[in-house]
Amino acid sequence: MKSDNKTYRFFFGRRGERHLPFGAMLLILVPFLIVGQYFQNRKYNALSASPEHTSTVISNIGYIGNSGPIIHYSFTVNSITYNGGMHANGFAVGDSIGVVYQKDNPENNMTVFEYYDGPSYGFVSAFVILVVILAIIRWRKISRQYKADAPVETKVQRACGIYRTSKEYIFVTGYGKTGFGYNMNYPIKFAPIDCDDIEFNNAFGEVFLASNREEYKELKSSELIKAMKQRSWRQLHLHSTSVFVNQDDDKISVVPTKLASDKWLDWDSNQALTFDVGNDSIYDIVSETRKLLDNHETDR
Structure with a gap:
């Protein structure tokens, strides 16, 4: 496809542009999102096939950037300690919390809140909406540039x-x-x-x-x-x-x-x-x- 084509510009930008092309961002982010969602669902399905319940206390609350607090907890199964965590507000160190873990693989665990909420597609939905909005904005921008760059047919x-x-x-x-x-x-x-x-x-x-x-x-x-x-x-x-x-x-x-x-x-x-x-x-x-x-x- 020629570099002066409108569709080419939409995905890859103009020839010689130094910013990250829109198509490159999609090629990086979309597979990452799909793989992440796949493993999240696989983890939940395995856990729901053989769930075990226990309770523990919040051992620590940490922060990563502006993403909100992350509660950390640990629990013991057969004398082995396992760790877990989740994004949550309104908790303090020492608060009790319920945990669900996979019977034959306690490393696969989550809080009862996550378990009973089921797999979360909120992030996927938000990402899809964002991509659609950005795509519309970029298409309109490329269309204007394409019309501006197109040769004007002058009357002879x-x-x-x-x-x-x-x-x-x-x-x-x-x-x-x-x-x-x-x-x-x-x-x-x-x-x-x-x-x-x-x-x-x-x-x-x-x-x-x-x-x-x-x-x-x-x-x-x-x-x-x-x-x-x-x-x-x-x-x-x-x-x-x-x-x-x-x-x-x-x-x-x-x-x-x-x-x-x-x-x-x-x-x-x-x-x-x-x-x-x-x-x-x-x-x-x-x-x-x-x-x-x-x-x-x-x-x-």
């Missing part, structure tokens, strides 16, 4: 504008989608009008792919036209043809422009081209875009 939105003048092609990167109203910005690439297809494709690809990074500082209109090495927008619109290329997920649209006034352009949707990224070759898309630039009729 790319754009660029291409101008064809009498001398060169100008490729301008498009950022910040508002319909077709992208902000044009760097990088800006130039290719001579007689460039081969490879040079045209490279310039187009660089500006088109750059637009998906969404990292740009918006240029003023006057700054942009200067960066494009043009005198003015009016002169560029009068003496060039242009297209706007836009990718929205698996669709690429190529829309040419037409002169709407003596200064500004409008979209010529009747001449627009649409391509399917999954079916159409990028080379065919670029080739058709160049043809549209070279052949589109304008009144410039």
Whole structure:
């Protein structure tokens, strides 16, 4: 199972984590608990098969950490002394206490309180509840981390504008989608009008792919036209043809422009081209875009 899998993280943590993984704790604690419960039940069953009763006095009361007092007692069978003890409150040294022991094995003994209470599953129940609670908490935490770490599927939105003048092609990167109203910005690439297809494709690809990074500082209109090495927008619109290329997920649209006034352009949707990224070759898309630039009729 891969280390980036959610189930793997639940049991073993992330690769490289130094804390004790949850799965390791279960592998240590659960077998220990099962074995301990098995021997406790086996001890009780053997004792109940041949019980003998006696009485004695509490010889000592000890403490281990914060687990509460432990009473200690001893008793004699056939001149042999045996010891025992249990967690209990409310007793003092010298108090009488009843003891039940196994007839053929007095070392197996317990107080009458333990014997008549029967095997205790309280600890097991508490442990199981604790494990379930911890498992739920850890699963929710891992689920949140897994969702946070999972790669986010971003929407593919790319754009660029291409101008064809009498001398060169100008490729301008498009950022910040508002319909077709992208902000044009760097990088800006130039290719001579007689460039081969490879040079045209490279310039187009660089500006088109750059637009998906969404990292740009918006240029003023006057700054942009200067960066494009043009005198003015009016002169560029009068003496060039242009297209706007836009990718929205698996669709690429190529829309040419037409002169709407003596200064500004409008979209010529009747001449627009649409391509399917999954079916159409990028080379065919670029080739058709160049043809549209070279052949589109304008009144410039």
